[in-house]
Amino acid sequence: MKNQRRELTVCLPNNKELSLTVGVKDRGQEVFNQLSELLGISDLHLFGLSVIKDNQPLFLDLEKKLSLYLPKSWKKNRAKEKVILSLRVQFFVENAQLIVNREACQLYYAELKGRVLRSECFEHEGLYFQLVAYALQADLGDYQDQNFQYFSPLAYFPFWIVQKHGNDYILEHTPTLHKELKGVPSSEAALLFLQDVFTLIDVPVTVYRLFKGKRKTQNCVILGLTSTGLQISEMLNGEHQFLYNLPWSTINSISFQGRKFEIRAEVLFEKSLRLFSCSILHAKHLLQHISNSHRMHLNTKRLIAQSDGGRHREMYITDGADLDIEDSDDELPHMKLFFNQKPFSCTTECGNDRGDEYSLEMSVDEPEEMFVDDPEDVLRLFELLEGVSVDDPLLLPISQWKDLTEMNDI
The missing domain is CATH 1.20.80.10 (Acyl-CoA Binding Protein)
Incomplete structure (x- = not known):
């Protein structure tokens, strides 16, 4: 089948708009590359393409087909209104x-x-x-x-x-x-x-709307993703009620299963904070954004350390060797990734029955778990799980992480 061409509009942070012609089979990365060429900017690692999904902004997984995120009418060339994507900051850097x-x-x-x-x-x-x-x-x-x-x-x-x-x-x-x-x-x-x-704590932050229970009519909780960690607040009578500030160094684990998020952190005193996203798609992309933001934080710290000639202990997929430096509140413990498999039966939006559900968990200093010593091992892990539907409740849909250490523009 021919890769038919369609029109869409990209809104830039400076409120200018660009018109693009893309194929209905194009992946997000191909659209992102075309946008980068039109702007004359070779590196846009701090930015992502965003679309409104379930009344919330959602960053596109650039490895997936663009048509998965857009109305079916766009794919069939019947869209009456112009389709708009937004180029937005996805990662904030303090320096x-x-x-x-x-x-x-x-x-x-x-x-x-x-x-x-x-x-x-x-x-x-x-x-x-x-x-x-x-x-x-x-x-x-x-x-x-x-x-x-x-x-x-x-x-x-x-x-x-x-x-x-x-x-x-x-x-x-x-x-x-x-x-x-x-x-x-x-x-x-x-x-x-x-x-x-x-x-201003409400400026360099990406906001996600979650819920205390499975029903979306239950109390709304605001999860703010920043360069240094997570902020949790609650909507009460139309106003934000601040609950927790969770720097990376205080978070023990973040996991999801289906729509359910579970956060364990020191400030929660050995209890877990359980929240629910509006959809499985949002849950998977939220965890992806959290993971990538944390990695950006680590690479930024390393760049600053290199420019200062200093050494920092970082939460970076490591073998846990003692770096012989003094700890500080800003330094992070070691991170490792592991998978939990539990029996599960559900019907996805595509109508496919699955017999298993997996959850991806970021965990800190838990004994007897799988360490990942090399960033390439992380890439291979996710490549093994390639082919998961965006609507399927399996796991975080990352098939490839860019090595942010090679970025030229930060």
Whole structure:
């Protein structure tokens, strides 16, 4: 069958749109490569293609066919509305100087600047004014004396700040902070913005909506994935109620079975936190995102350690040898992967009966389990399990992990 061509739109972090022509049999990676070529950016490792699925954003598995994530009407060329994918930041790095590709850094800055508009860290109100000053210097350069409004408050500040203080107050006081940055290059101002924006905990985070029970009508729990770990909060009467902050170093294991997530961490005092995703597809992709984010965290730490000439003990698929260094709260224990097999019978969305269900678990310092000493062993493990349907409740659908240690742009 011929690989028929279809149109789709990709929305960029800077709100620009690109039109692509792709084949209905194309995999996500082929679309991602075409997008990279159109943008002239050779390395977009920090980004992923996102689509709305089950009313939640979902990063595409680039190894899978694009048509698995899009409406059937698109495949049959009957889509009445244009199909939109979004290029979004998938991995956050606290040290933006590691992003050496200028164009990639501009997209990264554009997305985080947009996220600030939706931020609600009320206790850091003053920081928003400083961030806007950095953004104005990055976008417009040095302040120029003028008798007209040279920026729109709503384009730089969250609505709640504009509503609280009004346009006149903002336009009177913000230029003073902008003037103080005279002579600072635009690229440096953007880096200052990216450095300070990590103070706002609701900006450099990817949010997933989970549930306390199997029924989706039960209490909603928000899982926030950051560069340093997980944040757990609960929606009560329409407001976020913070529950747990789980740095990587405090997490003992994360596992899933079907739609059920189970998290074990030191702060839970030997109890497990059990949550449910809205679908099996979301559960598998969430665990994939968590795994890849943790690996990015490790590689970022290693790059920083190499640039500093220091040595760090890392949670990196290792043989557990003592590195003869002093531990700190930021250092991670060793990680290993293992599979649990349990009898299970279900009918997938594709109508196939399965006799077994597997769960992939990330575990820390549990005795008598399988160690993986080489990242290549991880690749081979997942390659053995290639061919799993995206709707099948078997395991995390990763057939190949890129070796992030070879990235050129971070």
